[in-house]
Amino acid sequence: MKRPNISRNVIRRLPRYLRKLDELSAAGVERISSSEFGTKLGFTPSQIRQDLSCFGEFGQQGYGYNVARLRAEIAHILGADRSYSIILVGTGRIGQSLIENINFSRLGFRLLGAFDIRPELIGRQIGEITVQDAAMVHEFIRENGVDIAILSTNRDQAQSVAEGLIASGIHAIWNFTEMELDPGQSGVVVKGIHFSDSLLELSYFLSEAN
């Protein structure tokens, strides 16, 4: 489904909504008013109503939001109910810690495998995943119709590895290499976490505060 004109800022806030709704659900809360929900998130009730109104009508005047239903709707908007398949390429420290710390299945994803070119890392166990030879990754993507590749190789290899993944039919790359990847004309979704950008944002707010 195409939903044009949704602002990036709304999209950025939705995962936080999802986390809060998971917490509420775990605490046994079944419904919540937009003002209570706002307090928990540090947003105004009107911002929440405005954000959610981009996608349809979720709340009910005088009732508030049904936690389970809103959770399901936001998960749907975020594609977290599609059971996207994921592999990880590059099992250095960052790659390992992603496998160990992210609860992919709870978020709605399936982590299918991890790959590395370093012989000493191939065969190693990280959580429930056994590291495979990166030479097998293209066949693996084709056979399993993998949706998303986490790219956590060295910087130098980032672009060439990305091109190989794209050629094999991957649909999205979650990029941890701190290199800007060029997906060419492929239409592949690329989203990166730039650690240094985040540090500089923090630094901006620190220098504004002093």
Place this chain on the structure above:
Amino acid sequence: MKRPNISRNVIRRLPRYLRKLDELSAAGVERISSSEFGTKLGFTPSQIRQDLSCFGEFGQQGYGYNVARLRAEIAHILGADRSYSIILVGTGRIGQSLIENINFSRLGFRLLGAFDIRPELIGRQIGEITVQDAAMVHEFIRENGVDIAILSTNRDQAQSVAEGLIASGIHAIWNFTEMELDPGQSGVVVKGIHFSDSLLELSYFLSEAN
């Protein structure tokens, strides 16, 4: 200096500007038009002019931007010319990889130390840093007037460690624990990287594309 009403989106884009300017500078480029700069960043020239106009006049009609001067101005806006001091608390995989992969001094920061509570990790060398006993961190912050703490402990310890750092006089926390930290009334700047939020954003764009 206070600059009210600068949108978060502009702040988010500035570190990318800085990276591109570093690349241009390394390639020997001394000046660049807003349209060339836009092409390199994937932005329109008018967006670039609009972003930068929030902070004053940097470009000159018919000349473009002086790369070195614009780089220095953006670094200044981001507080990257203040030589902020940083420590890291929690030297697990994420913590180690941050020390190894981020060039703090090139970004304009001073990494002063790393701390852990685990006896087997204390005394270990990570790059040029020797891991110290976390019992010493409060004294270290006070003696060195540390500005920023990178928090990369376990989730369970995140809030209590953060409170200790705040009580010791830290000014900002860069949070890698995936826990939402409450800085209370301290005024401490907290910025987190939520890996799962980033994955869900990617998933949103993937589901929109299909």
